[in-house]
Amino acid sequence: MSKTPVGIGIIGCGLMGREIASAILRYAHLLDTHAQPELRAVCDVNLDHTEWFRQNIASVGQVTDDYRDLLANSEVDAIYCAVPHHLHAVLYPDIIRAGKALLGEKPFGIDDAANRAILAAAAERPDVLVRVSSEFPYFPGAMRLAERVRSGQLGRLIEAEAGFWHSSDLDPSKPINWKRQVATNGEYGCMGDLGLHVVHLPLRLGMRLETVYAQLSNIIRQRPDAKGEMVACDTWDNAQLSVRARLGEDVFPVQFSTKRIAPGHGNTWFIRVTGTEGAVAFSTRNPKALHTMVYRPGAAQTWQREDLAYRSAYPAITGAIFEFGFSDALLQMVAAFVEEYAGHDPGFWRCVTPQEARASHVLFTGALASQQSGHAIVLDHEEGMLHA
């Protein structure tokens, strides 16, 4: 069967640009796919950042420091864009209006207004595929958790918790970068950086987030810049959001946390859902392990641990006995995007939609209002308005 060629362009050749390029190179790792992605063009305002692409990827025919060159390139069908947050609302609408499919990075706009501007562009071009990057739900443990929640095996939902924790910011001598400054990272701080990863699966499972009470912390307020001079580090380091959620007839509390300073944790993404008949938990801290409990009235309450096989949305050449990791999850997400572009809708496992990104903005904007007022905030997803 011949596969559908998909010409890819990458705008922003930093940390994530390279990761996605590597995933594209590894596409043959997956079985039963219909698309054949090829990286054809890259763009970065700092051309030094394109050097790795030029050295390693022969298919890249266009290297430029002006993203509009990619928009004019007829060889480019779809664009992955990974630039600082203040640029999302500049570049994403231009990409969409140029008719290129977009896999945009979170938070999909630096703030509520920027997110609305991007969604308006997407609404103008319903013919253009627009998706948002978030890879952790493609871990086998996260997939199994989702399957268990969807099956109804947990009974009535009691509560859920999801978080994404880092700790390298505990070091006060860690130099500042754009991700620690409101002007480039946004008022959301750690929520903008980490939050979509945390709400992705709960939203996809159909949880509607109704109210939020937030506690946000700015723990390290100054950091050295490149010259060693101390400058303001004005973003929120940690966020704890107490949310009232609804799924079907169940109304229950959800605890979301995004932390830059969670001592001892490095890239820990986790989710736990408990119900009256069972519970399920997964964390990338222990990426092979799925923890489950099946509860029957009067019986023992016993958590079980299962070592998971390598099994995700798209089957791969990797044997089931081997371990699954971050770059595998990213490859699965890339597949969900390019396969959908090629006309094969991944259904439940499609990448984050603009509407889900919108729901995350309503939550984070509500969290900022809660922090300021000290009250819980009612989230109005229809109007995108918040009521104290």
Ligand SMILES: NC(=O)c1ccc[n+]([C@@H]2O[C@H](COP(=O)([O-])OP(=O)(O)OC[C@H]3O[C@@H](n4cnc5c(N)ncnc54)[C@H](O)[C@@H]3O)[C@@H](O)[C@H]2O)c1
């Ligand atoms: N999905 C994930 O797991 C994940 C992880 C980290 C970051 N991100 C997101 O990816 C995006 C980028 O983060 P990063 O860590 O790759 O940042 P980065 O700083 O490593 O890379 C950003 C790149 O964009 C380039 N750039 C800036 N302005 C540009 C412009 N106008 N045109 C072209 N290039 C431009 C910079 O020179 C830099 O090379 C952010 O939205 C961030 O939130 C996602």
